[in-house]
Amino acid sequence: MSDSRPVPGAAAPATPGSAPALPPQALEIASGYAFAGPAVDLGALVWDGQCLPGARIRVPLSVLNRHGLVAGATGTGKTKTLQLIAEQLSAQGVPVFLADVKGDVSGVSAPGQENERVRARAAETGGHWTPTAFPAEFYALGGLGRGIPVRATITSFGPVLLSKVLQLNRTQEQSLGLIFHYADTKGLELVDLKDLRAVVAFLTSDEGRAELKEIGGLSTATAGVILRALTAFEAEGMAPFFGEPEFDTSELLRTASDGRGTLSVLELPAVQDKPQLFSTFLMWLLADLFHDLPEVGDVDKPKLVFFFDEAHLLFSGASKAFLDAITQTVRLIRSKGVGVLFVTQTPRDVPAEVLAQLGSRVQHALRAFTPDDQKALKAAVRTFPTSAYDLEEVLTGLGTGEAVVTVLSERGAPTPVAVTRLRAPESLMGPVDAERLERAVTSSPLYGRYAQAVDRESAYEMLAARETAGRPVKETTTGGGRETGREEPSLVEQVVTSGAFKSLARSLGTQLGREITRSLFGTARRRR
Incomplete structure (x- = not known):
């Protein structure tokens, strides 16, 4: 379905003489992101300490089924990056799955709140900002927490x-x-x-x-x-x-009546102390999609983009059979139109066999306080293409909401490494109140289908x-009397x-x- 509405956060069209000429190296980097087709707009290029709103950093929609990685230390803005990407995908008709580990992603269903920081970020990155709510469904594993219960047999x-x-x-x-x-x-x-x-x-x-x-x-x-x-x-x-009713993963492929992709948010705060369980359940959802979906080859846009949060938990302590199965699933599911974005702290959290298949990278700041941190930093730098930046210095100095980016171009080649100041999401950057979340869950047409467990x-x-x-008869003595029963x-x-x-x-x-x-x-x- 075509949609003529502007993508949320899209940059204002450039006009002759509206922006200063870019420095030569910045111009070379920016030209690597000048895609002809539809794309997700991440923000503006940062070069020599300056944010250049005329240099857009974007991800082609057609390559998002080739997977990616969003990484960075705690508090560097990974969750807001997921929100930014998810709402733009939704606006372009792509359904999205998001795991909400900390309980702060439910805000995608409510319009954002304008404030001085949001206005400043919009001015820096050169785009329009309009508070926007997006169609969302909320799920909970086994019904623990607020959400439509997700079960598996x-x-x-x-x-x-x-x-x-x-x-x-x-x-x-x-x-x-x-x-x-x-x-x-x-x-x-x-x-x-x-x-x-x-x-x-x-x-x-x-x-x-x-x-x-x-x-x-x-x-x-x-x-x-x-x-x-x-x-x-x-x-x-x-x-x-x-148990049953078992969740049908095709529910994750739904679009809203206005053509926007539905954001399926799995609420995990109630089980965040059981990381092995929820990370493995996420893999079941992905494996079940792989099991059911037909081959489609390369597509203009993904059928679904699946954000795999806290990805390090999936790989930690995994058996060889388990890792082999993950690697094969990730390799093959792209041909079924599903893109997977792993979310974790450092690239070292993801096995090399999986990391090699991730075409897009959004790397937030890394810390380098200990010898182990230094090793992780050097390992992260080695995973990027040759860069015009000193990445060891850049990665430790990025501010909140900034990231080092490289993606695949429309022809499948890596783009130049770009330090990027990311746009602000247009939905609410924080959780919605409990009453609103409860209403969203109970008013969903899916609630009646999955709410009540069935023990057939x-x-x-x-x-x-x-x-x-x-069967033997048991004898018990109670107060001097005899009681018989099975x-x-x-x-x-x-x-x-x-x-x-x-x-x-x-x-x-x-x-x-x-x-x-x-x-x-x-x-x-x-x-x-």
């Missing part, structure tokens, strides 16, 4: 991601993969944590071990570790993240329903008695039909 989450969340080692991860393989071949969908516990318990029973003889077996010790990890995970209040009949419930004949068996006892689960699995295999297939990341979703 255990089956679709898969063994690789779940191993990362449970912090399993390589042997345990492989064993969990074997458990998933068994459930998949039986057509047995694992909806929530108790379903997975039931399967693990069965496969460590005498009957269950026979089921696995042909595919490798599962040690009792390893199964015990996995069961304990699942129990601890649930005890920490993690159960709400897994699955492996655990079907096992529990099969009452074992002749002893409630444990889940493991239910699983291992009389082959109930074995026949259940076979019947489920018949009912559900084909074997579940998985993507390269081990995720899956059965399409009915």
Whole structure:
């Protein structure tokens, strides 16, 4: 859909004689950003300490599916940069996904507030500034916090991601993969944590071990570790993240009625103390999109731009299988029209195999107070193309809202390195009040679809329903009297008695039909 409205923050058209001539080196840098097609306007070039509003620093819309990195120390303005890019993408019809770790991104849904600092930044960078609200949907993992609940079934989450969340080692991860393989071949969908516990318990029973003889077996010790990890995970209040209705990631591709892209904001303050969980859930969203979207090749503009905040948490302690899957997903998802922008503190937080695939870079200030900081600074400088700046000096001296930028041109070549004073976002730079956020959530057409958790009949419930004949009678003495009743068996006892689960699995295999297939990341979703 075409949109003739001006892009928020767009620079005023240049007129002959309206700006002083640029110095030769600045002119050479600025010419590298003079793109013919639609672009995201980041701000104005800074050269020799001067901000030059006539020298625009921009990112072509057509290359934003080739991924990027937004980096910088805490407090240098990364969040505002994300907001600036996101609202311009929205204005040009591109949906955006944003993870809001600190709870200060919800302001995208409200117009900004003009003040002296905003006016000064607009004057420096040479653009119009108009307070503007953007269409937004707010989500929350498992419904913890304010937002439409985002859940995944255990089956679709898969063994690789779940191993990362449970912090399993390589042997345990492989064993969990074997458990998933068994459930998949039986057509047995694992909806929530108790379903997975039931399967693990069965496969460590005498009957269950026979089921696995042909595919490798599962040690009792390893199964015990996995069961304990699942129990601890649930005890920490993690159960709400897994279940139904499962979130359909195609919701992230929506546009508003006026043609602007919807900003999907995942509110994470309620789970910010569980970084392994939310970073892995972000990867599930991305992997599920990869699993579902068709190949489109190079496009004029992305179908979606996905901001992966706190990216270092994703890679920290990751297994080789996990890193390989990330690398492959990032490499291939660009052909499906999805761009990924990793957000972290230094380029060293991102593995070299992934970093090599990031075409655009927005690097905010780095600190160099310690020897480790100095190493990180030198490593960051080496990741940039040859520059007309002394980047070691520049990167430690950047002010808030300034960054060193290089992107891909429309023909795919790196642009000259440009120190840039970034524009101010036109939406609210801070959170909206709780009442407004609550209204936005409950009035969403998606709220009724996902708000209420559904615990349909699955492996655990079907096992529990099969009452074992002749269950022992327990006797208790209360005040001299005798009270009789049925002893409630444990889940493991239910699983291992009389082959109930074995026949259940076979019947489920018949009912559900084909074997579940998985993507390269081990995720899956059965399409009915």
